[in-house]
Amino acid sequence: MYHLVCVNCGTTYPADEILYNCKKCGHLLAVKYHLDTITVTKATWEKRPLSVWRYRELLPVQIEPVSLAEGGTPLYHLKRLGEEMGLPHLYAKHEGMNPSGSFKDRGMTVGVSMALQLKKKSVACASTGNTSASLAVYAAKAGIPAIVLLPAGKVAVGKVAQALMHGAKVISIRGNFDRALEMVHELCLTHGLYLLNSINPFRLEGQKTIGFEALDQLGEIPDRFVLPVGNAGNISAVYKGFLELQEMGFINRLPMMTGIQAEGSSPLVRAIREKLPEVIPELHPETVATAIRIGAPVNAEKALIAIRKTGGLAETVTDTEILQMQRDLARKEGIGVEPASAASVAGIRKLIKEGMIDRDERIVCVVTGHLLKDPETVIKQCEPPIEINADLPSLLYALHL
Numbered sequence: 194m195y196h197l198v199c200v201n202c203g204t205t206y207p208a209d210e211i212l213y214n215c216k217k218c219g220h221l222l223a224v225k226y227h228l229d230t231i232t233v234t235k236a237t238w239e240k241r242p243l244s245v246w247r248y249r250e251l252l253p254v255q256i257e258p259v260s261l262a263e264g265g266t267p268l269y270h271l272k273r274l275g276e277e278m279g280l281p282h283l284y285a286k287h288e289g290m291n292p293s294g295s296f297k298d299r300g301m302t303v304g305v306s307m308a309l310q311l312k313k314k315s316v317a318c319a320s321t322g323n324t325s326a327s328l329a330v331y332a333a334k335a336g337i338p339a340i341v342l343l344p345a346g347k348v349a350v351g352k353v354a355q356a357l358m359h360g361a362k363v364i365s366i367r368g369n370f371d372r373a374l375e376m377v378h379e380l381c382l383t384h385g386l387y388l389l390n391s392i393n394p395f396r397l398e399g400q401k402t403i404g405f406e407a408l409d410q411l412g413e414i415p416d417r418f419v420l421p422v423g424n425a426g427n428i429s430a431v432y433k434g435f436l437e438l439q440e441m442g443f444i445n446r447l448p449m450m451t452g453i454q455a456e457g458s459s460p461l462v463r464a465i466r467e468k469l470p471e472v473i474p475e476l477h478p479e480t481v482a483t484a485i486r487i488g489a490p491v492n493a494e495k496a497l498i499a500i501r502k503t504g505g506l507a508e509t510v511t512d513t514e515i516l517q518m519q520r521d522l523a524r525k526e527g528i529g530v531e532p533a534s535a536a537s538v539a540g541i542r543k544l545i546k547e548g549m550i551d552r553d554e555r556i557v558c559v560v561t562g563h564l565l566k567d568p569e570t571v572i573k574q575c576e577p578p579i580e581i582n583a584d585l586p587s588l589l590y591a592l593h594l
């Protein structure tokens with residue numbers, strides 16, 4: 194059915210070997226299917242509900258999955274914002290509409306199912322927040338313990354609340370996300386927990402379904418696919434999925450994969466701009482979009498290929514541009530997203546101003562997480578409610594009526 198393959202040296206490993214890196218060269222692994230043996234048709238997929246599991250022939254899970262009805266998220270036409278930018282075909286795929294409020298659920302339904310399939314008894318991750326919330330949810334559904342490591346003081350309150358309420362063991366480290374990931378990786382290797390960060394190749398399999406769904410919803414191949422980038426797992430996953438569809442003859446070209454990072458945390462953009470062979474980690478990443486406050490993107494190797502091979506782009510946006518777009522999506526489109534998610538659309542606003550993209554393009558921006566994930570950043574940007582005495586004259590006065 195499938196095996197694991199090193200993206201650098203091509204060494205292959207059996208599907209049931211628990212590995213996060215190539216044993217020979219240490220590089221990333223990917224799941225490789227024997228696509229010539231997969232006979233599914235588009236018509237079969239279209240008969241099933243829009244969800245991660247519609248595409249199960251291209252997923253590694255062979256047991257009953259641990260599922261909470263993930264995927265099937267709306268694809269919205271950004272009519273008003275698109276008009277303002279002069280882009281008639283601008284869309285947002287709202288991944289905040291997943292069970293735990295972010296796209297991570299697509300990865301975790303597959304990843305936690307694989308933990309069970311591989312007979313692992315406990316799971317762990319490091320996280321800027323959403324991964325931990327999602328892992329806690331899916332571990333709860335699976336009935337297995339989860340340990341999550343967070344950078345102390347740098348995770349939005351909604352995400353911490355989820356991880357705690359769903360019963361994960363939550364550890365805050367006095368260090369950043371990149372350090373937390375090193376620590377949890379070591380913990381998993383030495384203590385047998387199953388690691389569910391995006392270096393886990395199975396988790397990314399679930400996330401590639403964002404691209405599949407967008408294709409099905411749009412009814413055609415988008416010209417450009419835009420994602421906020423932190424660890425660069427999601428952009429790599431979506432690209433891999435499109436490649437598979439192309440190899441199966443379902444599509445005949447690939448969208449231009451476009452990654453957007455926060456200015457204070459943008460090592461991947463720098464590597465693309467300066468045509469570097471690999472990403473140079475940023476030691477002190479900083480941004481209001483804490484979800485993507487990541488200096489050493491672990492999937493950079495895959496993402497550089499995704500962007501370069503599709504003629505895509507990489508761009509930075511400032512915190513001000515991110516927050517402005519968060520407000521615009523909320524007030525002009527009715528779409529509530531967390532700051533990191535607004536980065537994709539903010540990036541398009543910047544690229545169109547710079548003349549880097551064509552106005553006729555069909556553009557799908559992935560907005561990755563829900564507004565309520567980070568209520569504190571929302572409250573800080575908005576006028577507080579007007580408190581009045583409980584009588585009608587006070588109400589009329591407050592409303593200037």
Ligand code: AN7
Binds near residue numbers: 319423426531
């Ligand atoms: C809302 O939760 O890395 O480029 O530990 O939460 O695949 O890392 C979150 C990442 C974008 C970036 N948008 O995705 C974590 C974590 C939101 C996110 C990203 C994240 P990748």
